[in-house]
Amino acid sequence: MSTVAWITARGLLGRRRFLLLLPLPALLVALAVLCRGLGVAPANWGPPVLVGLGLAVVLPVVALIVGTGVLGAEIDDGTVVHVLTTPLPRWQIVLPKLAVAIGVSAATVAVPLFAAGLLASSARLGLALAVAAALGAVAYSALFVAASLLTRRPVLLGLVYVLIWEGLLSNVVTGTRVLSIQHYVIALADRLAPTELLDTTVSVTVAAVMTALISVGFALLAINRLRSFSVAGETS
Amino acid sequence: MPEPTGVIHDIGYQRYTGPRLGRRQVFGALYLHGVRTVFGLGRSAKAKIFPWLVVGIVVMVAAAVTAISSQIGQRVMTYAQFADSMSWLVIFFVAVAAPELVSRDLRSGVLPLYFSRPLPRADYPLAKLLALATGLWLLLGAPQLVMFFGAAFTSDGMGAVWDELLDLLPGLLYAGLWAGIFASVGLLVAALTGKRAFAAGGIVAVFLMTTPIVGTLTILPSETVNQLAGLASPSTLVQGIGIWAMRDQIVTSLDGGGPDLGPFGPVYALAAVALIAACVALLLARYRKVAAR
Numbered sequence: 001m002s003t004v005a006w007i008t009a010r011g012l013l014g015r016r017r018f019l020l021l022l023p024l025p026a027l028l029v030a031l032a033v034l035c036r037g038l039g040v041a042p043a044n045w046g047p048p049v050l051v052g053l054g055l056a057v058v059l060p061v062v063a064l065i066v067g068t069g070v071l072g073a074e075i076d077d078g079t080v081v082h083v084l085t086t087p088l089p090r091w092q093i094v095l096p097k098l099a100v101a102i103g104v105s106a107a108t109v110a111v112p113l114f115a116a117g118l119l120a121s122s123a124r125l126g127l128a129l130a131v132a133a134a135l136g137a138v139a140y141s142a143l144f145v146a147a148s149l150l151t152r153r154p155v156l157l158g159l160v161y162v163l164i165w166e167g168l169l170s171n172v173v174t175g176t177r178v179l180s181i182q183h184y185v186i187a188l189a190d191r192l193a194p195t196e197l198l199d200t201t202v203s204v205t206v207a208a209v210m211t212a213l214i215s216v217g218f219a220l221l222a223i224n225r226l227r228s229f230s231v232a233g234e235t236s
Numbered sequence: 237m238p239e240p241t242g243v244i245h246d247i248g249y250q251r252y253t254g255p256r257l258g259r260r261q262v263f264g265a266l267y268l269h270g271v272r273t274v275f276g277l278g279r280s281a282k283a284k285i286f287p288w289l290v291v292g293i294v295v296m297v298a299a300a301v302t303a304i305s306s307q308i309g310q311r312v313m314t315y316a317q318f319a320d321s322m323s324w325l326v327i328f329f330v331a332v333a334a335p336e337l338v339s340r341d342l343r344s345g346v347l348p349l350y351f352s353r354p355l356p357r358a359d360y361p362l363a364k365l366l367a368l369a370t371g372l373w374l375l376l377g378a379p380q381l382v383m384f385f386g387a388a389f390t391s392d393g394m395g396a397v398w399d400e401l402l403d404l405l406p407g408l409l410y411a412g413l414w415a416g417i418f419a420s421v422g423l424l425v426a427a428l429t430g431k432r433a434f435a436a437g438g439i440v441a442v443f444l445m446t447t448p449i450v451g452t453l454t455i456l457p458s459e460t461v462n463q464l465a466g467l468a469s470p471s472t473l474v475q476g477i478g479i480w481a482m483r484d485q486i487v488t489s490l491d492g493g494g495p496d497l498g499p500f501g502p503v504y505a506l507a508a509v510a511l512i513a514a515c516v517a518l519l520l521a522r523y524r525k526v527a528a529r
Binding site (some may be wrong): 045 | 293331332437
């Protein structure tokens with residue numbers, strides 16, 4: 001484990017505010033247990049809990065907070081200079097940070113999703129959801145790490161994507177689902193464990209190819225942006 | 237020992253003898269500055285991007301709705317329904333504006349400067365809250381005004397315009413309700429952290445995670461729980477009050493539609509009052525003791 005990854009993980013997990021991320025996954029499991037316990041049919045509670053909460057809210061929001069936290073927070077308070085002045089190639093800075101972001105958000109999201117999927121139908125659905133969410137975490141993290149190098153307000157840019165593009169637009173204009181990570185994750189999970197609970201219009205091939213493209217593309221973009229990164233004071 | 241030769245020169249220092257403005261003016265200045273901050277006025281172009289993006293989308297939707305309804309000759313959505321359909325944008329707007337209002341002051345440690353003025357503790361958060369609520373109300377009210385003018389100029393006769401006005405007023409009231417609830421919850425979350433990024437993420441997380449709770453509660457096998465489900469999320473709470481107090485403005489489809497509240501309409505109103513009161517109380521408690529840094 002490289003030093004950069006170690007520092008990043010400590011900066012992310014060593015703070016009290018990391019605990020603020022836990023209510024989201026806990027809520028996911030709690031709702032699943034509640035529905036299961038009261039004997040509601042999985043066909044009824046599956047879509048709102050698994051997709052509506054798990055894949056549409058918990059995954060992007062956790063990935064957003066973690067993904068912009070690994071690099072954006074350092075840029076925000078100026079300590080990124082200490083890392084940049086070391087004789088490390090830029091990819092050795094970006095990739096460990098990206099790996100930490102992926103690891104943390106995948107672990108935070110995949111575990112509760114596995115539990116919820118298990119309660120909804122079977123261990124297979126749980127595994128499928130966990131694997132798909134982990135793949136989604138890779139794509140989201142790459143996107144948000146790149147966003148924190150493209151703009152000084154990465155969280156807001158990420159929120160525009162999550163809220164307006166994925167939340168608002170892809171429900172109204174179904175064509176935009178081709179460019180929505182949320183629907184890739186749904187398509188992948190549905191392919192791994194075909195059930196009635198998951199429903200999307202994106203094909204599996206498109207989902208797999210686009211997830212890979214987004215992950216690699218935005219990671220390269222982030223490395224490239226860090227190469228010509230200029231340190232500036234806090235702008236208004 | 238030589239005599240000291242230093243002289244104290246009168247270089248013209250003067251005491252301020254003009255009028256000293258009091259608490260009201262401080263509050264007013266803080267409020268006005270807050271409203272300007274919400275929309276990024278008086279700030280760089282970068283600070284204006286996100287607020288005006290939301291304003292632009294909302295006004296464009298209103299203009300589109302007006303154009304469509306004047307073409308087909310009947311109302312597409314009522315003024316109150318407009319506020320409901322914009323809920324995601326309202327959440328985003330709160331996530332943009334609330335951290336700008338309070339998190340920046342916490343982060344740069346300027347609160348001691350504020351409180352060294354004749355400004356009671358409670359006034360600072362209240363002025364910020366009022367500013368955010370005003371901003372949200374303008375965000376939801378301005379498009380309704382666009383829709384009103386569109387409808388007023390295409391309708392025939394003063395009677396029709398008067399009817400439109402009677403529809404607009406509850407819509408504006410409803411927008412005020414949205415503004416009050418979302419501003420108090422959002423500002424409370426933002427006041428917890430000095431980092432704007434975390435504040436924005438936290439606000440969105442709080443608002444978004446509550447909506448699926450409602451979705452789950454409405455399918456539980458208990459009618460009472462189903463009817464009370466809307467209490468779990470701010471946006472459905474507002475909607476519930478709307479359905480209780482002005483049903484004809486929210487529900488327009490003939491087959492009923494909208495969530496069923498049963499006899500619990502007043503509970504929704506009480507819950508909203510309690511929510512705002514709790515948020516304001518917690519906000520005041522937050523600012524009772526603030527570290528300088």
